[in-house]
Amino acid sequence: MLWVDGARVADAGAPDRGLEFGDGLFETIAVVAGRARLVERHLGRLASGAARLALGLPERGLLRAELAAAAECQASGLLKLIVTRGSGGGGYASPAGPARRLLYAAPPRERPASHAAEGITVRLCETRLAEQPLLAGLKHLNRLEQVLARAEWQDPAIAEGLMLDMHGRLVCGTMSNLFVVLKGELVTPSLSRAGVAGVMRAALMDAFAAAGTGVIERDLGPDELAAASEVFVSNALIGAWPVRRLAELTWPAGPWARRAQAFVAEW
Amino acid sequence: MLWVDGARVADAGAPDRGLEFGDGLFETIAVVAGRARLVERHLGRLASGAARLALGLPERGLLRAELAAAAECQASGLLKLIVTRGSGGGGYASPAGPARRLLYAAPPRERPASHAAEGITVRLCETRLAEQPLLAGLKHLNRLEQVLARAEWQDPAIAEGLMLDMHGRLVCGTMSNLFVVLKGELVTPSLSRAGVAGVMRAALMDAFAAAGTGVIERDLGPDELAAASEVFVSNALIGAWPVRRLAELTWPAGPWARRAQAFVAEW
Numbered sequence: 001m002l003w004v005d006g007a008r009v010a011d012a013g014a015p016d017r018g019l020e021f022g023d024g025l026f027e028t029i030a031v032v033a034g035r036a037r038l039v040e041r042h043l044g045r046l047a048s049g050a051a052r053l054a055l056g057l058p059e060r061g062l063l064r065a066e067l068a069a070a071a072e073c074q075a076s077g078l079l080k081l082i083v084t085r086g087s088g089g090g091g092y093a094s095p096a097g098p099a100r101r102l103l104y105a106a107p108p109r110e111r112p113a114s115h116a117a118e119g120i121t122v123r124l125c126e127t128r129l130a131e132q133p134l135l136a137g138l139k140h141l142n143r144l145e146q147v148l149a150r151a152e153w154q155d156p157a158i159a160e161g162l163m164l165d166m167h168g169r170l171v172c173g174t175m176s177n178l179f180v181v182l183k184g185e186l187v188t189p190s191l192s193r194a195g196v197a198g199v200m201r202a203a204l205m206d207a208f209a210a211a212g213t214g215v216i217e218r219d220l221g222p223d224e225l226a227a228a229s230e231v232f233v234s235n236a237l238i239g240a241w242p243v244r245r246l247a248e249l250t251w252p253a254g255p256w257a258r259r260a261q262a263f264v265a266e267w
Numbered sequence: 268m269l270w271v272d273g274a275r276v277a278d279a280g281a282p283d284r285g286l287e288f289g290d291g292l293f294e295t296i297a298v299v300a301g302r303a304r305l306v307e308r309h310l311g312r313l314a315s316g317a318a319r320l321a322l323g324l325p326e327r328g329l330l331r332a333e334l335a336a337a338a339e340c341q342a343s344g345l346l347k348l349i350v351t352r353g354s355g356g357g358g359y360a361s362p363a364g365p366a367r368r369l370l371y372a373a374p375p376r377e378r379p380a381s382h383a384a385e386g387i388t389v390r391l392c393e394t395r396l397a398e399q400p401l402l403a404g405l406k407h408l409n410r411l412e413q414v415l416a417r418a419e420w421q422d423p424a425i426a427e428g429l430m431l432d433m434h435g436r437l438v439c440g441t442m443s444n445l446f447v448v449l450k451g452e453l454v455t456p457s458l459s460r461a462g463v464a465g466v467m468r469a470a471l472m473d474a475f476a477a478a479g480t481g482v483i484e485r486d487l488g489p490d491e492l493a494a495a496s497e498v499f500v501s502n503a504l505i506g507a508w509p510v511r512r513l514a515e516l517t518w519p520a521g522p523w524a525r526r527a528q529a530f531v532a533e534w
Contacts, residue, residue: 001340001372006333015371019349021410022289054418066273073268082286090376092410092417092441104282105268109357130397131433134415142409143288143359148401150359151321166398174359
């Protein structure tokens with residue numbers, strides 16, 4: 001039996017483990033002109049996450065076709081694909097069955113055009129990321145740390161918050177990955193202990209490498225930001241946004257962010 | 268628009284943040300003879316978790332009445348109350364509205380009677396618990412670590428797995444809290460960095476204290492298990508189970524576990 005907000009709901013199955021435990025993964029995919037952007041990369045990350053969590057995904061061709069059909073319905077905006085371990089299993093023990101998939105199509109999230117054009121102000125979050133190598137990099141459904149970090153500010157002038165791990169290393173933004181230009185080299189934090197390995201991050205790293213400038217992935221301290229000539233953040237929906245200010249630190253909307261945006265425009 | 272397993276679902280609202288992010292809390296409550304056991308403790312823990320996550324709970328009287336009504340329907344078994352931040356907010360940013368609540372009534376989980384009567388065999392899990400003081404102790408919906416830990420074994424002869432944190436300290440079982448008797452004193456691991464502060468754990472700690480034997484809450488190393496005269500685990504559904512074996516270590520189903528079970532029988 002199930003009651004939602006006190007009202008009896010008929011014919012309710014067992015609760016989904018996505019809701020019960022966050023036992024699943026998701027992809028948030030930009031739809032541009034009726035097409036899902038970077039869809040093969042999204043499907044690839046989903047597959048590697050599913051392998052790590054031992055989730056039984058449907059065939060990739062089926063997912064691809066469903067995403068394409070949903071993107072055509074939406075024209076522009078986003079697709080959110082949530083894959084869970086379904087229902088049952090008895091407490092934390094996992095059921096043997098296939099994953100369940102939920103696919104939402106939604107209109108674009110409203111963002112000021114100036115974020116991409118002129119850049120953003122960010123803050124440093126007090127909420128730290130716990131270090132869990134078994135889950136690091138995955139876009140799984142356990143995102144309370146991001147919710148807590150995003151609840152730290154309401155000021156609309158601040159577009160993103162950067163997050164540190166428990167050892168004080170920079171990891172990512174609440175919803176984005178971080179790139180920092182140091183001594184003419186492009187650096188992005190290692191995600192071996194915490195953080196989400198963004199599809200846009202991977203696409204940009206590959207694009208920069210293909211253009212002859214490999215991105216360095218390493219531990220990065222917040223003190224290094226003072227020496228940066230440029231900072232930008234990326235995710236699948238926003239592409240890349242220059243970071244112009246963090247507290248007393250300022251940077252230009254520089255050539256590296258513009259190159260990143262040019263790559264995104266091609267996709 | 269929403270598709271579930273490829274089928275279009277009409278009239279779908281925005282996805283619930285409990286599913287999207289695990290943005291919520293839950294309580295699993297034993298129903299014995301048509302009554303919800305330790306219901307005031309469950310409601311108290313829910314309220315303190317909601318305060319920490321800034322979730323807007325309904326009135327306690329309303330929740331109490333709904334639990335009582337659902338318990339009468341079920342007679343024996345369990346109630347699972349899931350409270351989420353509802354829908355919306357835009358990405359990780361939280362909506363202002365009230366929490367959404369889902370209340371499931373289910374028959375008892377089948378457990379061998381020998382678990383309580385004779386005790387259980389446990390294993391030490393390889394999955395470690397990340398350390399996150401902001402979430403430690405809460406029964407929140409981000410439970411992938413427990414899912415991974417429980418997936419480490421299928422052997423039905425093993426009833427529970429004990430978990431260490433990233434520094435190798437004993438924290439809890441995948442679904443239970445841990446008590447260890449050392450030099451005639453009852454010790455339970457500190458939950459300031461990881462783990463769930465079980466309602467049954469709190470009830471037992473209070474009962475032992477009221478009987479004149481306070482429980483010591485401190486960091487506990489796995490090496491200390493070799494010196495233990497007795498070990499038991501607890502949760503709201505199982506009450507207390509003696510732990511008889513972990514690899515080469517064995518313990519009796521001793522007087523401390525029997526006292527714990529006697530307390531539970533009174534509730």
